[in-house]
Every structure is written in C-alpha cells, then in structure tokens.
Amino acid sequence: MSNIVEINGLYKSYENGNIKALNGIDLTIKEGEFVSIIGPSGSGKSTLLNMLGALDLPDKGSIKVAGYDLLSNKKLNEFRSQKIGFVFQLHNLIPNLSVVENIEIPMFTSKMSNSEMRSRALELLDIVDLKDKASLKPSKLSGGERQRVAIARSLANNPSIILADEPTGSLDSKTSTKILKQLIDLHKHEHVTLIVVTHDMDVAKLADRTIEVLDGKLVNAGDDSLLEDKINVE
C-alpha cells in the first residue's frame, strides 16, 4: 500500500510565532488506514487536521496528501472538494435545506447531473440509515442523526480521505459508538482513509493505529517510527 499522507518537519505557529501549534511533525499514513489522533486540549490536533485538509497552510516543512503537494500546489480548492471529506464537531448543516439537499451541496462542484446527485445522496443516506428522513429539515433530527447526515455529506464526492475532528464530541457515548460504527462501515465500504481526532479512548481504540500529540509534537505515532529518536536520546 502506498502512503496517502507524507509529512516531514511540519511547523505551524500563530500570533506572530508566540503560539507554536505544531513543532516539527513527521508522519506517514498508508492508503486505506484508519488512524485516530489523541492528545490534550490545545496540543495541536485540530491544527494538524486542518493542515491535512489544506484548510490552513504550515509555516515550514513538507506535506503531501493524496498526491498533492500542499505547499506548492495551486489547485487547493480542487484538492479540498475532490479528495477530502470533512466532518466537524458541529455538523454545519444548512437549516433551510432538506437533509438530502444538504448532502448534495458538495456535489455542485462535480459534473454530476441533478438525478445523479439525488441518487448518490440517497445511497449515502441509506448507508447511515436515514433514507426515510431525506426530505426533512435538519431541525427535525436529533443531534446524532444530524451528525450522521454530516458523515454522509463528507462522502459525497468519493473523497480519498475523511478528516473528522471530534465528530462525536457533543454526543452521549451510546450515540457516539453508533456514529463511529457507521463511519467505520463507510470507511470499509467506500475504501476511504479515515483520520479521526477524538478525546474518547473507546473511539480511539477502534482505529488500526493511534497517534498521540503533545505540545505540537508526536509523542507516539502508533508504530516504530519514533523508536530511533528514543534510542538516540538514551
């Protein structure tokens, strides 16, 4: 399997360098992997995820995702809309549109016809078990159901990678588990690489590999890649 993520010496600071959010990250992720990212609040998890999705750019280092060199590529909009599916803690659904219309939004940048968009949206709703709610407004759904809609929407354009930032952060643990199960089903069904930031160890454990972030550095990459550093220190 080839690497879908290759990050080397990545740095990112805010407030004129006073806040060092990422402090030299090296990370590779293989195509089709399910990776969880854990670490205390403020450790840089969201910053790292935002770099992966090109929502923000690093100060220094190199970052290649799904064949795009994010620091030299000019087509970052294309990258974001075609390669990445985003799921945030708040679902960000548009209240005036129905559930199925919300899922179609990302498809407007594609070349799909209206009927193709509708059938793809309904297929995704079926996977998250919400086909019967397709015509409702998001306000008629529970918090967990809205998050499942957001998960379905993240897959609209057949992304290579799903980036989920605390997708179950605002939900109770039973709903969280259900949502995670669906995210994992989708990851298997659609062969997507899945990267999930979570503070929930039960969620983190479900991943093939857990990466731990502390003060903008990886303290555990879930593999042997940091072993050499440790040996060098001793």
Ligand SMILES: Nc1ncnc2c1ncn2[C@@H]1O[C@H](COP(=O)(O)OP(=O)(O)O)[C@@H](O)[C@H]1O
């Ligand atoms: N847009 C921003 N402007 C200023 N500081 C930021 C910004 N985004 C993140 N930070 C700071 O960078 C550090 C890492 O934040 P973040 O990546 O959100 O951590 P986490 O997701 O692990 O809680 C924190 O100190 C945070 O306050």
Ligand SMILES: [Mg+2]
């Ligand atoms: Mg965060």
